[in-house]
Amino acid sequence: MQPFLLLFLLSQVTVATAVAGCHSDRDKDHRPRKNCTAAGFSDVPAGLEPTTKVLLFPHNLFSSLSWSSYQNFTEIYEIDLTGNKVPELTPSGAPVLPSLGVLRLGSNRLTSLPDGSFSACPALTELHLSNNAIAALSDQTFSGLSKLEILDLSSNHIRVLPRLMLHPLPAIELLYIEYNKITVMPDNWFSQKEEVPYLFLSANPWACSCSLGYLHSYLDNYEHNVYVRDGPIYQPDAESVVCDSPGSLKGKPVVELKESDLCSSATEAGPAGDALMFTDAPPTTSTPSTTTAPTTTTTPTTPTPTTSTTPTTPSPITTIPTTSTPSTTTPTTPSPITTIPTTPSPTTSTPTTPSPITTIPTTSTPTTYEPGGGRRRGKSTGAGLFCFWLFAGCVLLCVASGASALATLARLIIW
Structure with missing residues (x-):
């Protein structure tokens, strides 16, 4: 075993x-x-x-x-x-x-x-x-x-x-x-x-x-x-x-x-x-600021014909005997004229920048952008509107002064 x-x-x-x-x-x-x-x-x-x-x-x-x-x-x-x-x-x-x-x-x-x-x-x-x-x-x-x-x-x-x-x-x-x-x-x-x-x-x-x-x-x-x-x-x-x-x-x-x-x-x-596109825009906006001055030179040229039209109102003055009052009224009309030289002040810059006038149509409006991407109107349009209203104000002043002159003459005649 x-x-x-x-x-x-x-x-x-x-x-x-x-x-x-x-x-x-x-x-x-x-x-x-x-x-x-x-x-x-x-x-x-x-x-x-x-x-x-x-x-x-x-x-x-x-x-x-x-x-x-x-x-x-x-x-x-x-x-x-x-x-x-x-x-x-x-x-x-x-x-x-x-x-x-x-x-x-x-x-x-x-x-x-x-x-x-x-x-x-x-x-x-x-x-x-x-x-x-x-x-x-x-x-x-x-x-x-x-x-x-x-x-x-x-x-x-x-x-x-x-x-x-x-x-x-x-x-x-x-x-x-x-x-x-x-x-x-x-x-x-x-x-x-x-x-x-x-x-x-x-x-x-x-x-x-x-x-x-x-x-x-x-x-x-x-x-x-x-x-x-x-x-x-x-x-x-x-x-x-x-x-x-x-x-x-x-x-x-x-x-x-x-x-x-x-x-x-x-x-x-x-x-x-898109943001990169907008960052390139600001350098171009500086050019319209310099070109706005030439736009003011064109507006003063238009008031000159209008000043020649205002003397047409003294036509009834010729029928009135010569008095001392017209001499007093004539200084009143230059008063609005003295305000006009306030606008030619920018004209001092126009001789220095005559060349940019040719670039105004191409660079004024397309180059400025709003933050949201939209375009803004150029500054030149703002200057034009200002000159237009200034001119209109001058015309109204001239008309008012002429009316006041006629009124004084009428009073003198009646007196």
């Missing part, structure tokens, strides 16, 4: 030490597991029990993923190749691993995933691809994964979300796409399954323009499904999805914006261009 027990114990020792660097245990669901973490393997070692359901090879030296290397494990459920050197995946034409439910390929060297990358394991429920260098996906990358519930694409270089990427994934429950370079979410991206319970969308450079309208409306309806995570801790936070551009909206939560904010942000540069 004792030799029997000795042989049995020796056989157990040989099995336990058949694969150096690996130890056996069970996962939380009591599945048989081989843990070969950081054992220096570059391929699946020989001697592992075919009944093993969980194979853990994190932080080893695997440089490829050969689906056929795991065919001996007929009930394989999980393969963990986190932290290896796998650069690409080769699609398989047949379901080589029909029982595989969990595949972990985080922190490898993947740069792209071709169509049907996981056709070898159609029963996947969890696929972990975080911390790679994946830059491109396609509509058919995850084709055949109708049972997939968890997809982790965080911390990659993804720029564009394929429009139909989620269509092969009707059972998706958790989607991690944070820490990528995604700017826009395609319209109706969640049309295959409108409500995904756990979404991680933060830390992407979202471009807040009209093209982000679908994400904005989706967040309005399902903001309770957007989360952030700190290790194993999940917290709902729809405001973690923030704008990266344009600058006026940078850092603002997408869910808090209005549709008008999204669609008007692209036209922010318009008013700045």
